[in-house]
Amino acid sequence: MSAPGSLPPIAIIGTGSMGGAILAGLRAGAPDVRVRVTTRSEASAAALRADGVEARAVEHDSDANAWAVSGAGVVVLGVKPAQIVAVLGELAPTLDPAALVVSVAAGITTAAMEAAAPNPVVRAMPNTPSLVGRGVTGVSGGARSTATHLALADDLFRLVGTVVELPESQIDALSTISGSGPAYVFLLIEEFTRAAQAMGFDENVARLLAEQTFIGATALLEASGEDPEELRRRVTSPKGTTEQAVGVLQGAKLSALFTRAAEAALARARELAAGA
Template sequence: MLSSSGVQSGIGALQLCFYGAGSMAEAIVRGILDRGLTEPEQIGVINRQNASRLEELAERYGVQAPADEEAKLAMLRQADVIFLAMKPKDAAAAIKQLRHLVSSDTLIVSVIAGLPIRTIEVLLEQPMAIVRTMPNTSSTIGLGATGISFSSSVTVEQSSLAQTIFQAVGLTSVVEEPLLDVVTGVSGSGPAYVYYLMEGMIAAGRELGLSEEAARELTVQTVLGAAHMVKATNENPADLRRKVTSPNGTTQAAIETLDEHHFSQAIVRAVDRAAKRAAELGAEIERNATL
């Protein structure tokens, strides 16, 4: 099992098991392998019943993906690092199953929105080294943003290991656990806000006469360029906005229209609602933990 010396010897010496085989699990697997952090045979992926999905991942990445129940249990028992990547509604029952399969040396990494560390410990019936994370879907192309928090049992080496893994799929930011719900609202759900904006821009371009292709290409490049501009200049987005907003110009007319519809306030309320929903999901899992 995972010890300080095991971590120091490198990720490649560890057995990794993903409990859940969805898009986020796949993104992390691909990132780890693309960065050469370990070999496919060191990675296992399991789920409850979708054998075809396991076969797909085994064929695509060369990872271990057993469909047999006994083999799944053996993989969990032998894992140094277990990633909790199941759906929130399945989390309580799945984590309870781990109670007799993990040891004090096992590192638990959760990517489940809203699930507090304390609830994982309640479900496992013991204090554990637990890394709680909130990645986003851009991790699938290596441009993710992941918030990370640690239980008190996590060692410096284990913290470094977790950050190395998630840096394989993008940027990481270590925050206090109560703020992870805010991370969920800002960056976890954030890509969808940008896609929603892009939907509107494409629709507007099309309705005003542009072809679908032109509206899409111009919108995509505009969003890409704006994001790169903020990153490259390190300037505040508000300052960059003011620089391109000439008095009585086209941009000012557009911004004033957005202000009339309370655009900024709507974004704040959306982030707040997403953060609160993450907390609600965690509370639901916590209630299930007592059943």
């Protein structure tokens, strides 16, 4: 793995949630790397420039994207999935043929991107905890990508969390677990907050109890290195209160429920990939 300082110049086309997270990771972990970014609005670009970022807006500068990718060794496409192929086709004449193109868009295959430009392509699927440097990103190389290209993508996304290399056939499935997963966790916190309110706690206390319990439990899981089943067993005393609650949850067939939820997300990911 190369050191962050050895990353080539980088262009980020679109600085929404994921593009913005990558930019923040680069600024914190590889501050000497040249980064140029583009945004849709001039207001966003101006805010970035005020913070010391080289930025231009496509709404006021039709050459903004071409400017950003000129001389870049890595080009991160952070635009909406429906725009990926068109933007890549627009950039193809300006791109260095050796530049690595990285897409963080759901549903757009490496084959579709390779048809739009002759560059090596890596498809990446990060999740929103990347915004705080705790993301999980799945990466998969296209037909033109080598181990060196994948290592470069790994170095980039390790700046915002953990990286998993996998075949492209598994990228959509990964999106249903780590990609959508934060929403599942937030939903559970919502429901436990409501349960606490139903027991008489006011909203602020209920939220504090639910949120900090999840935060503390996951911190314990990470720090201990133990299997989650073992940690659950230690909390669940025989014939105790936790055993009763866990019994109710397991009686609801949570295993089958979570499997159905992941399968529903996967079905939709496949529809998106097919253009539906």
